[in-house]
Amino acid sequence: MLPYVAYLRVYEPLVAFPEPARSAWTVYAVSGDRPSRSAALSVEHRQSLWYLVALPPIVAPERESRHAYIRRFDGTTYICPWHTRLRSWLALAEFRSSxxxxxxxxxxxxxxxRQVEADFERWKRGNPQVRPHxxxxxxxxxxxxxxxxxxxxRWLVLGDGAGGGRDTGGPTTAAATRTLGYVTSMAQARRRVARALAVVRRRLGDSAVLVGVEDVGRWLEEFHPRSLVELDYGGLVHLLDDAALRADQSVxxxxxxxxxxxxxxxELAVAMYKRLVTRWRVVQDLETAN
Incomplete structure (x- = not known):
């Protein structure tokens, strides 16, 4: 993973996890040893850099991560496991296919x-229901x-987080660093995706847009119906200045x-689409400028 990474996450309530994982995550959620949200992103980044420079390269860690992102809302604790090993396997498969x-x-x-693929196949036989959060x-x-x-x-924190955030009253998590993101309930997310699919099918038919929305919809269906869904701009916030982040209304x-x-x-649809594509092309072009 690179520093300029965005994340789409699902946080499931503790009741969604079978034992013994439920008890383990319950203890983890109140542990003082787990990394904070901002530290977690740094830890993942450092691990990724280490895997890249190792000889031979470490495509996937030998053991699955025991860490997770935590959210709390209305007295409920929500867990988003890192699943670093699983995500690494899936990333390799996607890389090889593309x-x-x-x-x-x-x-x-x-x-x-070949060794990584063999490890993944062996793991899947014992974990057929596990999917990345x-x-x-x-x-x-x-x-x-x-x-x-x-x-x-939407929530936005600028600079070091001192006075730059906007509290929307939604599910909380520590956000002491520069952050832009959104959080919603799984029920709302699924309804909105279903509506979008109906509109795109009716107006555009089979298209890349339809496939992309379908992929998101299928992924969301894999999780507990009372989960939370989060879009985190992650490292992308460091590519944009404060004015650009304030002005970003992509949603x-x-x-x-x-x-x-x-x-x-x-005409409205095309104008809004062009605005979106132009904004994100500017960000994406920074990849080739580095």
Missing amino acids: MPARVVDSFVPPAVA ILTSTWQIPLPWFVPFRSSE AEVGAVLSGLDAGQS
């Missing part, structure tokens, strides 16, 4: 890749990720695109 073999081999020696995207946020949210669910603009499509107002 790149020519010679490119993959230059990053991951074939012998290492975190999706990641480098240098951009896929537009379908904005669909589950509304502008009123509202995606909503405007869908409303325009639904109402047959194609």
Whole structure:
């Protein structure tokens, strides 16, 4: 993982986890030893850099992480396991499927890749129901990720967090560092995705947009219905100045695109879509500038 990574996370209530995981997460949630939210991102980043520079490269850690992100709301504790090992396996599979073999081999020696794949297959046989609670995207946020949210669910912390945040009264977590994100309930997220799918199917038919929203919808269906869903701009906030973060209304603009499509107002939909694409192209272009 790179420092400029955005995250889509699902936090499940403790009751969603079978024993003994439920008891373990219950103890973990009140432990003073677990990393804070801001420290957790730093820990994940340092681990990723270590895996990259190791010889041979460490494609996936030998053991699964025992850490998680924690949220609390209305007396309920919600858990989002890191699943670093699982996410690493899935990232390798995606990388191998999207790149020519010679490119993959230059990053991951074939012998290492074969061993990692064997480990993953063996793990899947014993853990058929486990799925990642975190999706990641480098240098951009896929537009379908904005669909589950509304502008009123936005929270923003600038600088060191001293007086720069806006409390929306939603589910809380520590956010002492520069942050932009959204949190909503699983029920709301699923309803919004379902509405978006209906609009896109009716107006655009089979398209890349439809596939992207379908992927988000299928992923959300894997989790407990009383979960929380979070979009975290993560490291992308360090690519944007304060004014750009304040002005970012990507969730509202995606909503405007869908409303325009639904109402047959194609000019509005196209204008909002162009605004979105332009904003995120500027961010994505920074990848090639580094």
